[in-house]
Amino acid sequence: MTQDPNARAEIEPTEVGANAAETGERQLRQPDADHDVTNDHELLPEDLDFATLVEHGHTASELDPDAPAVLTVDNLKMYFPVRSSGLVRRTIGHVQAVDGISFEVPKGGSLGLVGESGCGKSTTGRLITRLYKPTGGSMMFEGNDLAKLSNKEMKPLRRDVQMIFQDPYTSLNPRHTVGTIVGAPLEVHKIVPKDKVLPRVQELLEIVGLNPEHYNRYPNEFSGGQRQRIGIARALTLNPKVLVADEPVSALDVSIQAQVVNLLQDIQSEFDVAFLFIAHDLAIVRHFCPEIAVMYLGKIVEIGDRETIYGKPHHPYTQALLSAVPDVKQAAVGGRRERIRLEGDVPSPINPPSGCRFRTRCQFAQEICAKVEPPLLQIGKRHKVACHFAGELGAHPATPVTTQLLGVDDQGSPVPGATPTNTQLTIPGYEKTWYDLTTKQTTGA
């Protein structure tokens, strides 16, 4: 394998960009124990080993629709109390950071969580790793409800739910060597005897692409990308089943982002780890996550597979979010795309708007949006949206699509005698049947 990074750049068509959705069959084989990497290029294409595959670039992750859910989050809520100042600190309100979100993370798959700052993405990640105790809801993981466990009961499960942090400069203890940092989970959980910690640490450093001899260096001697690799190695130490990646690349240089995202993909396919990938970079989420949930002000407004969310988003917020992404192709042909500008700021999560939370900034908002909260309605095989006027960009319906389901008229007032026909329950996964927006009927596959 060549050691010259410049020579490698030519043969590695790394595509982190949004357009890397082409499919590629990946065959993974464990390298033999006495495997000589320098002979890789003479092997037949069928016999691709991992290192060669890495050289051939990373394609976007594929969705496995039948994968069972490893983590099921149902109606998760996190309210932070707001206390009055003064001697008696009464609770005068709650920051509704996460307000009833439901999703599933498939086994070995990845769910992307996007949204603007302060919408509750990171809080969700911290709830799943139980850095906070949720106010309500459930998080089912292997038959255990993570939301209800005490810290003591949680400890054995922490081996399976790990986290990669955003800032590689603060997530590593500056006073510990890399070996201590990566080996700490082994010591805490007493998995391997003390003399076996070092080989395991070196193995992990090798996996994340660091020199295993660097175990006795301090974090300040590494670059940002290398530090993030150390953080990934630490998260991998316990062989977790779920990894919460809280903006793992947003603090990194763009060229390093590609490396780290590729590394995460390698890890995912190698160890079958499920990812909850929190990010605000839509291109990286598109590359990494076959399934994406869009959050706004503590709620999921749209969730679906990659093609639906990026191809035909139905929620005005998703459309606005996507239109804000600069497009290189547009710049090349000189055309200018219509940008949807969102007016104003995100409303305060202490006192969110009534009805639909996005209505204060939504160009389609009508009276019904203030009166009735739109349910997260499944409108496609793998597509849910929470909007009264759900529709593709430029084709939003003039009348609310949810009136029949909710038993209200177009202004959102309850119709006397009408019974809500909504049979959909808000479940974390997808149902076999869905509500078709054009026919306004429940249809199936």
Added chain:
Amino acid sequence: MSAETAGPETLGSLSSEPEQQDPNSQKAKEISGKSPLRIALGRLSRDKIAVVCAIVVLFFIICAVFAGTISKLFGVSLETGLASQYVDGLNNGLPKPTMGPPNGPFTWEHPMGVAPRTGEDNLAYWLHGCRISLMIATVATVVASIVGVIVGLLAGFLGGTVDKVLSFFIDMFLTIPFLLAALTLAPILNDRFALSDNYATIQKFSLICVLAMFGWMGTARLIRGEVLALREREFVQAARVMGMPTSRVLFKELLPNLAAPIIISVSLMLPSFVALEAGLAFLGIGVTDGVSWGQTILKAATPTYFREYPQYLWQPLLGIVALVLSLNLLGDAVRDALDPKTRR
């Protein structure tokens, strides 16, 4: 970084076969990193003032530790025979001319002269005073630092009610005037243990208690503030995600990061306790039954002696000033060395 290390960093290659590496091999030692404390130590050794101060402090430490040996070397001891052999009772109790200054020439028998009236050897008393002074200051510093660090760690990390209660105690102890409390405590303790056999030991012990009791709050506040800032850093959250028990987070994750503030507070507490010990001895509420620089100063601070025999006062005074000054300057240098932002 060499070309060798550039490979894995840019490649992100995966392999389940790690290279076995002996941690004690020459190669491993070569690439082993420097801890922040070692970097600070290297900087400290290049600081001339720090080196001079360290030598002075080392001199006092050697004097204190080997006080008995050095006294023997000079052939002096704390024991005094008949005072009239040494001092001239008719001349205000000043030493006889054969005993060296102020009335006679320098003599090796008593290199620093003898005390007026009692005829005690000044060198032996100076050395043993140094020992008492440093011992009390060191023990009090250690006790106060441990209490301060633990209180600060708990208050900062646990927060909430624990923080409120502990902070209340910190504030409460800060409001108590130190001298008043010491002056009140001394007669109580004297009264209680006056007839005890080991009165001198108890006196030192109670002095350490008084010093430590009123010295831990500064450290506690400093540490609490530092912990409040560190607590929100992501490595603490990472430790909690991996299920690390709180005690391990406190002592293995946070404490190493608090080395700098702890060293600084110790290096500033030590000289202040040396000065306080002497001050209390001078006021007659410190070590009264024994040897102390403060006691010597108390005896020497009379107009007659200062006029006729100023060396008697200067000797302990110089000891205190030199020790406190060099400890303070050393503490300053340590703080500069530990702070990565200072460049000199």
